[in-house]
Amino acid sequence: MLELFQQGFEAVLTFQIFGLVLFGTVVGIIFGAIPGLTSTMAVALFLPITYGLGPAAGISLLVSLFIGGTSSAILLKIPGTPASVATTWDGGPMMERGDGAKALGLGVVFSFMGTILSIVALVFIAPTLAKMALSFGPHEYFGIAIFSLTLIASLSTSSMVKGIFSGVIGFMFATVGIAPVDAIPRFTFGQVNLNSGFEILTVLIGVFAIAEIIKVAEEVKYEKQAAIKQVDMKGIKGFGFSMAEFFEQKWNFLRSSLIGIGIGILPGIGAGTSNILSYIAAKKQSKTPELFGKGINDGVVASETANNAGIGGAMIPLLTLGIPGDAVSAMMLGGFMIHGIQPGPLLFVSQGVLVYTIFAALIVSSVMMLVCEFYGMRIFVKLLAVPKHVLLPVILVLCVVGAFGLGSRIFDIWTILIFGLVGYGFVKFGVPQAPFIIGFILGPMAETNLRRSLMLSDNNFMDFLTQPISGTFIGLAILSIVWHVVQMIRGKSGGVAS
Amino acid sequence: MANKKRNEFFLGLIMLFVGLGYLWATANVPRKSEGIDASFVPYILGSICSVLGVLQLLGAARLVAVTTSDANDSSVDYPTVWKTLVLIVAYVALLSWVGFPVVTIAYLMAQFYVLTPADQKPNWVLYALVSVVAAAGVYLLFRHAFDLMLPLGWLDFATE
Numbered sequence: 001m002l003e004l005f006q007q008g009f010e011a012v013l014t015f016q017i018f019g020l021v022l023f024g025t026v027v028g029i030i031f032g033a034i035p036g037l038t039s040t041m042a043v044a045l046f047l048p049i050t051y052g053l054g055p056a057a058g059i060s061l062l063v064s065l066f067i068g069g070t071s072s073a074i075l076l077k078i079p080g081t082p083a084s085v086a087t088t089w090d091g092g093p094m095m096e097r098g099d100g101a102k103a104l105g106l107g108v109v110f111s112f113m114g115t116i117l118s119i120v121a122l123v124f125i126a127p128t129l130a131k132m133a134l135s136f137g138p139h140e141y142f143g144i145a146i147f148s149l150t151l152i153a154s155l156s157t158s159s160m161v162k163g164i165f166s167g168v169i170g171f172m173f174a175t176v177g178i179a180p181v182d183a184i185p186r187f188t189f190g191q192v193n194l195n196s197g198f199e200i201l202t203v204l205i206g207v208f209a210i211a212e213i214i215k216v217a218e219e220v221k222y223e224k225q226a227a228i229k230q231v232d233m234k235g236i237k238g239f240g241f242s243m244a245e246f247f248e249q250k251w252n253f254l255r256s257s258l259i260g261i262g263i264g265i266l267p268g269i270g271a272g273t274s275n276i277l278s279y280i281a282a283k284k285q286s287k288t289p290e291l292f293g294k295g296i297n298d299g300v301v302a303s304e305t306a307n308n309a310g311i312g313g314a315m316i317p318l319l320t321l322g323i324p325g326d327a328v329s330a331m332m333l334g335g336f337m338i339h340g341i342q343p344g345p346l347l348f349v350s351q352g353v354l355v356y357t358i359f360a361a362l363i364v365s366s367v368m369m370l371v372c373e374f375y376g377m378r379i380f381v382k383l384l385a386v387p388k389h390v391l392l393p394v395i396l397v398l399c400v401v402g403a404f405g406l407g408s409r410i411f412d413i414w415t416i417l418i419f420g421l422v423g424y425g426f427v428k429f430g431v432p433q434a435p436f437i438i439g440f441i442l443g444p445m446a447e448t449n450l451r452r453s454l455m456l457s458d459n460n461f462m463d464f465l466t467q468p469i470s471g472t473f474i475g476l477a478i479l480s481i482v483w484h485v486v487q488m489i490r491g492k493s494g495g496v497a498s
Numbered sequence: 499m500a501n502k503k504r505n506e507f508f509l510g511l512i513m514l515f516v517g518l519g520y521l522w523a524t525a526n527v528p529r530k531s532e533g534i535d536a537s538f539v540p541y542i543l544g545s546i547c548s549v550l551g552v553l554q555l556l557g558a559a560r561l562v563a564v565t566t567s568d569a570n571d572s573s574v575d576y577p578t579v580w581k582t583l584v585l586i587v588a589y590v591a592l593l594s595w596v597g598f599p600v601v602t603i604a605y606l607m608a609q610f611y612v613l614t615p616a617d618q619k620p621n622w623v624l625y626a627l628v629s630v631v632a633a634a635g636v637y638l639l640f641r642h643a644f645d646l647m648l649p650l651g652w653l654d655f656a657t658e
Contacts, residue, residue, distance in 0.1 A: 052644040179536035389613035
């Protein structure tokens with residue numbers, strides 16, 4: 001393992017890749033900080049740029065965008081990401097009483113430490129899990145795909161009907177083209193362009209970038225500029241807090257990291273949930289719970305550690321099983337595929353060096369994030385002043401170029417527009433977008449493995465339940481739906497449509 | 499979106515329509531055998547979608563009609579959304595014929611103007627500068643650094 005790590009670091013610390021990682025982290029921080037832009041959008045936009053780069057350079061750039069985009073922008077009082085909601089509960093009051101630099105320092109340092117601990121977990125868990133997954137057959141993969149789909153569909157929104165609908169629609173779009181096993185064209189309506197189905201990148205750019213641009217167009221004309229509070233950094237030593245304050249947080253840090261990593265591994269519930277859960281856990285365990293919400297260090301640490309610890313957690317199922325747990329890891333999967341890399345257990349056997357290059361890139365960009373976020377924040381704040389009505393059209397042009405670059409076809413550009421409208425429709429009707437993407441990605445995996453399993457078991461469906469691993473996952477999938485239905489009935493949440 | 503009930507009901511109709519339409523399209527998929535084939539999974543998906551549509555309609559019917567006037571809905575500027583959509587469609591439609599550089603400059607200028615905040619005057623000098631630099635920069639970067647042959651359209655004579 002050490003030798004592979006050394007090779008990974010050697011690859012990342014070359015001039016070209018190091019420069020790309022620095023660039024990616026800075027761009028990721030900017031995208032994470034500007035309301036209306038997201039780290040998912042940053043990864044989508046930069047996917048085409050990676051076409052011309054090798055797999056190691058391309059994936060390192062994407063990884064750094066991913067890491068940079070999770071920055072604690074909320075400490076600038078920028079409204080936005082659900083991943084940092086709990087940070088504002090104490091970060092806000094700290095800022096108001098003049099402890100902004102300390103809040104920022106704690107947030108940045110514990111974000112970094114949460115990320116690093118989650119990468120350590122990834123490094124140790126992923127190869128073991130990959131070894132186990134090597135023995136998985138089609139029954140197991142079908143079980144895991146169905147479990148992931150149901151979990152994300154039922155947990156991503158309060159309305160299970162809308163969540164499942166979103167996943168089913170994504171799956172439906174994935175059935176367009178040549179069918180697995182039978183090789184029969186389906187739903188192509190005689191269009192040759194549709195024979196190979198929809199490109200994952202066009203779906204991702206459409207749903208996450210184009211839909212977002214249309215959404216911003218709704219309000220950009222009459223929107224009032226949010227006031228950005230500047231943190232006074234004069235006279236601040238180190239990261240703005242003492243060593244005693246740092247060591248006070250050791251148990252809080254450990255607990256919040258474990259919550260973040262655990263939730264990150266599960267598909268469907270990401271940093272949006274983990275930051276709140278770890279905040280609640282920290283408050284429950286605290287000797288001074290009454291100080292929470294009034295500007296206590298523990299609140300900022302709990303939230304920022306947990307939301308960043310999800311990074312390594314989310315990478316575990318992505319790298320070992322090829323299963324993305326949320327939108328941004330789905331985007332990463334798209335990046336892997338563009339470079340001809342198929343995440344899964346075999347990746348650890350066939351391309352071990354690349355896997356450890358990814359680990360090294362994650363670590364290097366986390367260090368970059370630490371430095372850039374704390375010391376470069378005043379520069380980034382100035383960048384936030386770039387007017388949105390100038391920025392968004394340029395982003396649209398880049399989306400168009402990215403889609404065209406896939407196969408030099410205007411057809412792919414029309415596709416991003418169609419998926420953009422689908423994504424915008426989802427926003428308007430309150431349908432979550434993440435299950436759609438996961439359905440699109442996991443749908444073919446579920447169908448192919450279902451067909452293969454049935455061929456192996458002579459069309460015997462009972463095999464899915466009698467085989468231990470697939471049976472467990474299908475059982476868990478059924479349980480998650482039943483649990484959600486019971487919750488709905490108990491809570492009388494106003495019917496399925498609410 | 500003033501009426502939540504109407505909205506939820508409309509979504510139910512869309513779900514049902516999509517589910518039934520997909521089932522109809524599945525029925526036209528060529529069959530290889532009487533058993534499990536390429537139409538098996540699509541039939542399941544179409545059926546689930548249709549059932550979800552019915553559940554959504556039933557849920558919507560149970561909702562009390564509430565006319566909401568929350569701040570989010572009242573701030574939606576649909577004329578700008580429509581103008582943006584028209585501009586994007588025109589941009590893509592003209593891309594191969596007019597060529598990337600020219601149509602991109604025209605699109606960016608028009609889109610900047612459409613999205614200019616109501617309390618600001620359009621800064622045409624800035625718009626022209628950003629449009630030309632962005633169009634030329636993206637074209638040259640992708641054409642020369644990434645070997646992506648973006649359509650040149652009207653400017654094609656320049657390369658002949």
